[in-house]
Amino acid sequence: MKKIGFSILLLSLMLTGCQTSKPTLKVFSWGAYIDNTVIEKFENDYDCVVIYDMFESNESMYTKLLSGEKYDVLVPSDYMVQRLIDEDALQALDYTKLTNASGIINGLLNREFDPTNTYSIPYFWGNVGLIYNTTIVDQTDLSQGWNILRDTTYKGQVYVYDSERDVFMVALKALGYSTNTTNMSQINKAYDWLEVLDKTMDPVYSTDDVIDNMIQGNKAIAMVYSGDATYITAENPDMAYYVPLQGTNFWVDSMVISRDAKEVDLAHEWINTMLDPEVAKLNSVFVGYSSPIQTVFDDLKETDFYGLSAYTPRLDYPNDEVFKYNEDIKRIISDLWVKVKAN
Amino acid sequence: MVGSKNRKLTRFFLIAGVLLFFYAPIASLMVFSFNDSRSLTSWAGFSTQWYTALFANREMMSAIYVTLLVALLSTFISTVVGTLTAIGISKSRKIIRELIINVNNFPILNPEIVTAIGLMLLFSSLSIEKGLITMLVAHIIFSTPYVILTVLPKLRGLDPDIAEAAMDLGATPAQALWKVIIPLIMPGVISGALLAFTMSFDDFVISYFVSGNGVKNISILVYTMSKRINPTINALSTILVVIITVVLLIVNLLPILKKKELRGAE
Amino acid sequence: MRVFGNLVKPYMVWMSLFIVIPMLLIVLYAFTTHGNSVMAFQFTFDNFGKFFDPVFIKVMLKSIQVALITTGVCIVIGYPIAYVIANVDERWQTLLMLLVTIPMWINMLVRTYAWISILSDSGLINTFLKSINIGPLKMMYTDFAVILGMVYNFLPFMILSIYTSLAKMDKAVINASYDLGANTRQTFMKITLPLSMPGVISGVTLVFLPAVSTFIIPKFLGGGQYMLIGNLIENQFITVGEWNFGSAISLIMAIIIMLSMYMTRKIDKDIVQEAQGGNKW
Incomplete structure (x- = not known):
């Protein structure tokens, strides 16, 4: 017994001893949002260890931070950047270290959530739309816009993205309201809209599993992010992407450095590397999301992603909105969404 | 005669049916780990590319390492603590014994998710950074009660005066413990340790709530990767299934084989 | 034997810190309001x-319903299997028992994940059905x-638990029943079934509690719209961040389970007593 115990302790000491004293950079980003070779190359170039962790939604990322996890670099969306700025959880970026920042598409900068880009810099951008099977869905039905998700012709044929902000955006836009409304009667109408969808359409609420399911053609219509749509349409030519004219959410997922980051210099190097045209191209090709680097974007829309409308989300369309963070509305919406799902 | 034959057939089909139900999904999982394409439903030829991918995937290797490390350490600690506590319980007054056994039953009777959030709340209110240490502590917490529960019945079957007899003959309490009591309850200790190991090795719910900062065990990794079709998960699962089956076969069949050998020698 | 009695002391400290305090924390969170700081409740x-x-x-009722159906199905399938194996x-x-129990040791996520590629719309079953034009x-x-x-x-837990009670049953009682002129059916209904009830009941707790x-399982095979009480709790803690509400749900669930x-x-004890009474007959 003693011997076994001793050898186990020795073994574990040996195992823990293997871990290096190299600097460790902790990155927290979306699932499947990077070409893994980029991480390895970064580790070699900067002689460090990168802990790359993934989240499913802005809300779950925030909850993780709340429960005491600490990361150096985060990649939240616009409204979550705003929330983190409001709560003083971020530190200002040092642009002298971000030499590649000049390549960013102008339209993505100086947005309302971080008016001077003091804290954040774009990583990927896009919008939310519908992916549909051209062999099943009648093109004329698309003119209903978001209401096609409640068209009973397609009962049992829809995937809805399981994210409170996005589903309420769809409902509010379908009803002709602003996604950032604070009017309770509009929010309640959106809730009713979603209840009807839930009751009559037999939808499946999915997250990343929608990607493979749509590539296999398991259902006719799915609500997806434009980047996933690029990947799906590239893999399955029967699928096409459509963004309703009622408007949608326009988003910018941005890199930020947390206030309590331990490796501030390394975090800047990481961000700068992601903005490097070569690296940005690798990432964009690998995951299908639109690159914020002008040269990469112009290149890929003519080459790898030629003819795929999802890769070129519309910029500055009047009905499209960026989310704004509002704590009370957030709480109301997340309670209502749980109710829709639970009912 | 006909009735008995029918009954035999029914029995056969019952057993065959349930075994098919148990093993067909596992078999399909294993078969498609050798598929030459990314599909999990159509066969495209034999390949070991997913195994190559598995061993090249640093995240997976680190998950395997975390799982093994936590399982080994938590098994060792919970077995030692659990065994000593069980011995203590068997020699304690009734009130203390009842108290400990009742509190000890909490993590066993409670749904895992409740134990998990309790620990999560504890760690975050003490602002302990979640990671390997919190995972290890949590695993020790949930496996120790099972060790105690497995060892206690063995102690009940023990002659209560045996330790005293050893000490009367000049043994120190520690010697009585190590040389007399522990060897006698060894079978219970071993099955407690096995239970602790497998519980730690397979745990998802508790690890999911109490770990963080990039520390993942195999279960958490499977959970995060299951959204996309990924035959490397199948490759990893296949390896796990094979190892577990082999270990279980050895543990269960060895005593039988030994018995036969002894009988043969006679 | 005071010396050995002292051995429980470290565990008592450990136990209060890691078993009792977390429980109290859940209660505390359940009865307090917003903010995830313990200081400002x-x-x-x-x-x-x-x-x-x-x-x-x-959601609560649905979870109980699904768990009850699962338990029922496990008894209906598990009892005959255990009975056949015991005989x-x-x-x-x-x-056979080894074959039945091996799946128990395999990671639950892996076992559940295996079903996705079998059941999905373009999965193994549907691929097969398509090939024969269904x-x-x-x-x-x-x-x-x-x-x-x-x-x-x-299911393996149910089979194991019923098998254990059947296997340790005194065969002499059953033989006595035959000797006294009872047929197979009577013997099963009057002797075997009541005597194996403790096994069935411990099987019920082993299945119902995790179910x-x-x-x-609902997340993998039911999708995001399939919400059971466990999903509701997970959702509150992982996504929504309402720990107080999540704690309240957990507390309610824990109480319901403890009560059941x-x-x-209690039923178990009654049945055992009854069965022993039956023995005397």
């Missing part, structure tokens, strides 16, 4: 009030898939 019943919304009561040649018993069957994301997943995961609180365990144990 305020007493409230709101979290419970929120739960008694018809929507959440429905085959002894050499085979060990091997339209795709919708199995994924239904009650059927979730209950199937639960039965698959928890009512799991969130993996207490009740099954």
Whole structure:
């Protein structure tokens, strides 16, 4: 017994001893949002260890931070950047270290959530739309816009993205309201809209599993992010992407450095590397999301992603909105969404 | 005669049916780990590319390492603590014994998710950074009660005066413990340790709530990767299934084989 | 034997720190309001009030219903299997029980994950059905898939528990019953079944308890719209960040489960007594 115990302790000491004293950079980003070779190359170039962790939604990322996890670099969306700025959880970026920042598409900068880009810099951008099977869905039905998700012709044929902000955006836009409304009667109408969808359409609420399911053609219509749509349409030519004219959410997922980051210099190097045209191209090709680097974007829309409308989300369309963070509305919406799902 | 034959057939089909139900999904999982394409439903030829991918995937290797490390350490600690506590319980007054056994039953009777959030709340209110240490502590917490529960019945079957007899003959309490009591309850200790190991090795719910900062065990990794079709998960699962089956076969069949050998020698 | 009695002291400290305090924390969070800091809490019943919304009561009832169906299916399948195994040649018993219990040791996520590629719309079953020209069957994301997943995961516990009680049964009692002129059916109904009841009941607790609180199986096989009580708790803690409400739900669930365990144990005792009374006859 003693011997076994001793050898186990020795073994574990040996195992823990293997871990290096190299600097460790902790990155927290979306699932499947990077070409893994980029991480390895970064580790070699900067002689460090990168802990790359993934989240499913802005809300779950925030909850993780709340429960005491600490990361150096985060990649939240616009409204979550705003929330983190409001709560003083971020530190200002040092642009002298971000030499590649000049390549960013102008339209993505100086947005309302971080008016001077003091804290954040774009990583990927896009919008939310519908992916549909051209062999099943009648093109004329698309003119209903978001209401096609409640068209009973397609009962049992829809995937809805399981994210409170996005589903309420769809409902509010379908009803002709602003996604950032604070009017309770509009929010309640959106809730009713979603209840009807839930009751009559037999939808499946999915997250990343929608990607493979749509590539296999398991259902006719799915609500997806434009980047996933690029990947799906590239893999399955029967699928096409459509963004309703009622408007949608326009988003910018941005890199930020947390206030309590331990490796501030390394975090800047990481961000700068992601903005490097070569690296940005690798990432964009690998995951299908639109690159914020002008040269990469112009290149890929003519080459790898030629003819795929999802890769070129519309910029500055009047009905499209960026989310704004509002704590009370957030709480109301997340309670209502749980109710829709639970009912 | 006909009735008995029918009954035999029914029995056969019952057993065959349930075994098919148990093993067909596992078999399909294993078969498609050798598929030459990314599909999990159509066969495209034999390949070991997913195994190559598995061993090249640093995240997976680190998950395997975390799982093994936590399982080994938590098994060792919970077995030692659990065994000593069980011995203590068997020699304690009734009130203390009842108290400990009742509190000890909490993590066993409670749904895992409740134990998990309790620990999560504890760690975050003490602002302990979640990671390997919190995972290890949590695993020790949930496996120790099972060790105690497995060892206690063995102690009940023990002659209560045996330790005293050893000490009367000049043994120190520690010697009585190590040389007399522990060897006698060894079978219970071993099955407690096995239970602790497998519980730690397979745990998802508790690890999911109490770990963080990039520390993942195999279960958490499977959970995060299951959204996309990924035959490397199948490759990893296949390896796990094979190892577990082999270990279980050895543990269960060895005593039988030994018995036969002894009988043969006679 | 005071010396050895001291051995419990370290564990008592450990136990209060890691078992008792977490429980108290759940209670504390359940009865306090917003903010995830322990220092700034305020007493409230709101979290419970929120739960008694018809929507959440429905989730609770649905979880209990699904768990009960799972338990029922496990008894119906598990009993005959355990009975057959307990009555085959002894050499085979060990091997068959080993085969039944091996899946128990395999990671639950892996076992559940295996079903996704079988049940999905373009999965193995539907690929097969398509090849013989039967339209795709919708199995994924239904009650059927979730209950199937639960039965698959928890059936071995039921079989094991019933088998154990059947195997340790005194064969002399059964033979006596035959000697006294009872037929197979009578012997089974009057002797075997009552005597194996403790096994069935411990099987029920082993199946019902994890089935009512799991969130993996509904998440993998039921999709995001399939919400059971475990998913609701997970959702509050991982996504929404409402720990107080999440704690309240957990507390309610824990109490319901403790109560039902207490009740099954009581029934268990009654049945055992009755069966022993039956023996005297």
